[in-house]
Amino acid sequence: MTEVESFQKADYSRKDKLRVFDNEFMPHVNSMYNFAYRLTFDEDEAKDLVQETYMKAYRFINSFQTGTNAKAWLFRILKNSFINDFRKKSKQPAKVDYQEVESYYNSEDVDKSITTDLRIDAFKDMLGDEITNALNSLAVDFRTVIILCDLEGFTYEEMAKILDIPIGTVRSRLHRARNLLKDKLNSYAKTMGYQN
Amino acid sequence: MTKNSKESSESKEGEGKCKCAEIIQLLVDDEASNDQIEFFESHTEECLSCLEEYQFDAEFKSIIREKVLKLNIPNDLIPSIKEKLAQYV
Numbered sequence: 001m002t003e004v005e006s007f008q009k010a011d012y013s014r015k016d017k018l019r020v021f022d023n024e025f026m027p028h029v030n031s032m033y034n035f036a037y038r039l040t041f042d043e044d045e046a047k048d049l050v051q052e053t054y055m056k057a058y059r060f061i062n063s064f065q066t067g068t069n070a071k072a073w074l075f076r077i078l079k080n081s082f083i084n085d086f087r088k089k090s091k092q093p094a095k096v097d098y099q100e101v102e103s104y105y106n107s108e109d110v111d112k113s114i115t116t117d118l119r120i121d122a123f124k125d126m127l128g129d130e131i132t133n134a135l136n137s138l139a140v141d142f143r144t145v146i147i148l149c150d151l152e153g154f155t156y157e158e159m160a161k162i163l164d165i166p167i168g169t170v171r172s173r174l175h176r177a178r179n180l181l182k183d184k185l186n187s188y189a190k191t192m193g194y195q196n
Numbered sequence: 197m198t199k200n201s202k203e204s205s206e207s208k209e210g211e212g213k214c215k216c217a218e219i220i221q222l223l224v225d226d227e228a229s230n231d232q233i234e235f236f237e238s239h240t241e242e243c244l245s246c247l248e249e250y251q252f253d254a255e256f257k258s259i260i261r262e263k264v265l266k267l268n269i270p271n272d273l274i275p276s277i278k279e280k281l282a283q284y285v
Contacts, residue, residue: 014285018285021281026274026277029269029273029274029277030266030269033267033269033270033273034266034267037267043270047270047273047276050273050277051273051276051277051280054277054280054281055280055281055284058281058284058285059284120252120255120256120259123256123259124255124259126263127263128263128264128265129265131259131260131263131264132263132264132265135260135264146260149225150257150260150261150264151260151261151264155227156225156227171221171222174221174225175221178253178256178257181260182256
């Protein structure tokens with residue numbers, strides 16, 4: 001299915017299109033910008049990505065059914081725009097190839113490497129900056145599932161549609177992403193003396 | 197506890213642990229089925245480590261949600277979207 005394809009197209013008047021745009025799409029601009037920034041780490045690119053997403057959303061608005069999940073629909077367009085356009089011309093250095101990362105972390109070792117002496121209090125004491133930096137340091141595909149699930153509250157089914165992957169992959173990728181984040185935060189906590 | 201009953205209890209805990217690793221994530225993400233919830237509730241009457249693992253993961257998720265910094269959108273973002281839209285419409 002393409003990003004804008006759906007089973008039954010709506011046929012909005014110009015007035016309806018603007019109403020849907022203002023009432024259903026614009027309320028998500030904060031979440032969209034935060035997602036775009038966490039993908040690009042560049043304010044200008046994030047703004048461009050959000051603008052482009054909104055323009056695409058308007059252009060293909062007949063594919064959107066009123067009352068369905070506008071936020072998930074917009075996130076899917078944004079994610080595809082990032083992959084298709086922005087990732088290619090990004091100022092960021094090339095990201096680690098996901099397959100490479102996934103096959104490495106799919107090995108049994110990753111679960112064994114997660115320390116068993118984690119203390120939740122150490123994480124509670126950390127600053128927002130420290131936790132944000134740890135999240136930002138994850139490879140983009142691991143970072144993305146944590147953003148979608150933990151920060152934006154999408155369900156596994158919605159995430160599967162946004163990312164074009166099976167639900168089982170959403171689940172396993174999220175499991176590994178959280179373990180990697182715990183591992184990073186635990187190492188950091190030890191370095192900074194949060195844990196004794 | 198007799199040797200046999202201890203072995204039986206450990207075996208039960210071990211069997212549950214594998215199944216629980218998956219269920220704990222589903223519970224934390226509010227994706228578990230009623231059967232899975234029922235299984236976990238019954239299992240954690242005897243298995244403290246699975247209960248603690250669930251509590252840790254639930255709290256970890258809430259720390260991430262609360263502490264990751266949210267950015268304010270640039271002041272000119274909404275006006276620029278509206279401007280582009282006006283050009284397009």
